[in-house]
Amino acid sequence: xxxxxxSVVVTLGILSMGFQLLASxxxxxxxxxxxxxxxxxxxTFLAAFSIGxxxxxxISNLDPAPRRRGQIAGVLVAVGSLAITALFGRALLAQxxxxxxxxxxxxxxxxxxxxxxxxxxxxxxxxxCVQFLAARGxxxxxxxxxxxxxxxxxxxxxxxxxxxxxxxxxxxxxxLYIWLGVAIVSxxxxxxxxxxxxxx
Amino acid sequence: MISSCLRxxxxxxxxxxxxxxxxxxxxxxxxxxxxxxxxxxxSIVELRARARGTYALESxxxxxxxxxxxxxxxxxxxxxxxxxPKPNRVLMIGLGGAGFHRLFTASYPESLLQTVELDPxxxxxCRTRLAFQPTERTPVTVMDGRMFVKRxxxxxxxxxxxxxxxxxxxxxxxxxxxxxxxxxRLGDKGVFVTNLHxxxxxxxxxxxxxxxxxxxxxxxxxxxxxxxxxxxxKYKEPVMTDxxxxxxxxxxxxxxxVDRLDLDVIRREHVAIPDLPRSARVMTDDFSPVEFLDxxxxxxxxxx
Numbered sequence: 001x002x003x004x005x006x007s008v009v010v011t012l013g014i015l016s017m018g019f020q021l022l023a024s025x026x027x028x029x030x031x032x033x034x035x036x037x038x039x040x041x042x043x044t045f046l047a048a049f050s051i052g053x054x055x056x057x058x059i060s061n062l063d064p065a066p067r068r069r070g071q072i073a074g075v076l077v078a079v080g081s082l083a084i085t086a087l088f089g090r091a092l093l094a095q096x097x098x099x100x101x102x103x104x105x106x107x108x109x110x111x112x113x114x115x116x117x118x119x120x121x122x123x124x125x126x127x128x129c130v131q132f133l134a135a136r137g138x139x140x141x142x143x144x145x146x147x148x149x150x151x152x153x154x155x156x157x158x159x160x161x162x163x164x165x166x167x168x169x170x171x172x173x174x175x176l177y178i179w180l181g182v183a184i185v186s187x188x189x190x191x192x193x194x195x196x197x198x199x200x
Numbered sequence: 201m202i203s204s205c206l207r208x209x210x211x212x213x214x215x216x217x218x219x220x221x222x223x224x225x226x227x228x229x230x231x232x233x234x235x236x237x238x239x240x241x242x243s244i245v246e247l248r249a250r251a252r253g254t255y256a257l258e259s260x261x262x263x264x265x266x267x268x269x270x271x272x273x274x275x276x277x278x279x280x281x282x283x284x285p286k287p288n289r290v291l292m293i294g295l296g297g298a299g300f301h302r303l304f305t306a307s308y309p310e311s312l313l314q315t316v317e318l319d320p321x322x323x324x325x326c327r328t329r330l331a332f333q334p335t336e337r338t339p340v341t342v343m344d345g346r347m348f349v350k351r352x353x354x355x356x357x358x359x360x361x362x363x364x365x366x367x368x369x370x371x372x373x374x375x376x377x378x379x380x381x382x383x384x385r386l387g388d389k390g391v392f393v394t395n396l397h398x399x400x401x402x403x404x405x406x407x408x409x410x411x412x413x414x415x416x417x418x419x420x421x422x423x424x425x426x427x428x429x430x431x432x433x434k435y436k437e438p439v440m441t442d443x444x445x446x447x448x449x450x451x452x453x454x455x456x457x458v459d460r461l462d463l464d465v466i467r468r469e470h471v472a473i474p475d476l477p478r479s480a481r482v483m484t485d486d487f488s489p490v491e492f493l494d495x496x497x498x499x500x501x502x503x504x
Contacts, residue, residue: 033344090486171484
């Protein structure tokens, strides 16, 4: 079970940071590749990590029934918002680009609309993974270190795989569908793992 | 503070190394997009970009005769004259040191040469170190080139794409969609001129992408530099791939070209489009692995 757990943690790390490179490829045709684009993109992802972690920490301390609802809501938001980005991302960016001439405002709307929600939702599971380990006897500090260490390894893997393997060989649109598929599978697995009572 | 000191030390070390090579002065700048060196040797001022361990020559100006086209490929850009002999309105994406601009504006004083440059420091250095003074006929807009083209509603006789970032090529300026956006801004008889590097697999994808948008593409290879200038038009007739249909050099000559630009030499730079490998793919906004194709070197740069 722990192997499955760590695999999911790594996978979520890959999804989060790999998504940032895909996001840059989505934005470039519409807003260029200037430092302004990267500033908004990186800030959006960091804001999503931040808010996702806070919300996830709050969910992890709820009673079992509302916690379960919070977890399911997290999965639905992550999968739903990733699906919107994969299906309608380019069309929405084209509309935003025309509707909002000011670049920073257009980037703010684009990043919030297409990238903030999926990354926030994925980030809510970090604290819950810490809780998962802590509930099984791992000291909280150690559990936190393990989860964020393993997740960050996944982040590195996500960046390197996306940059050196995926983008050179696949269309960005194809990759977004792959991201969606992998998110569905890994979140389904995680939500099943999180349901397992700590005594088992 | 420590990082500032370290950076100053590195700058000075770099300056000293280059100064020892004989430069009158060397200045190094780390801008938000590039690592640049401005180097003066005698009357020549060079703008170089540090990339992949080399100092790639971006632009050079002879201060005693700024109309000289010091960097060879800037001469080849004038191949656009064979396709649109009246460049009344020219859009250039990528300023560099404005090496192309001086002779052009002196030879066509009534023409508009609008330039778009991403890096504000490049624009500043161009003015302060390479003695370029923009006028109302040579305005410079600091902006991403693609953003400018997308929002532009004007029509141009020439669109010149010469945008590099420290030797690297921005992927979004290499795609079929971008070339279509440029074609939409060209007049019916307009020409799209782009500076390609024929030294990597990216060259083949470049050519396939250009051919996907423009019915006619003609190449001019600058001797010994790896630069190939592609001129592309959006009409099928007349057949401009045949040099016999180009205007005579004598019709294109301008007084200031004498001793600076030999259009017969440019005419002889014409090369056939090479056989393109089947593996080369058209680059799109959805698939544009420019950085990776650019690292795969090739010696087969085409039929000569």
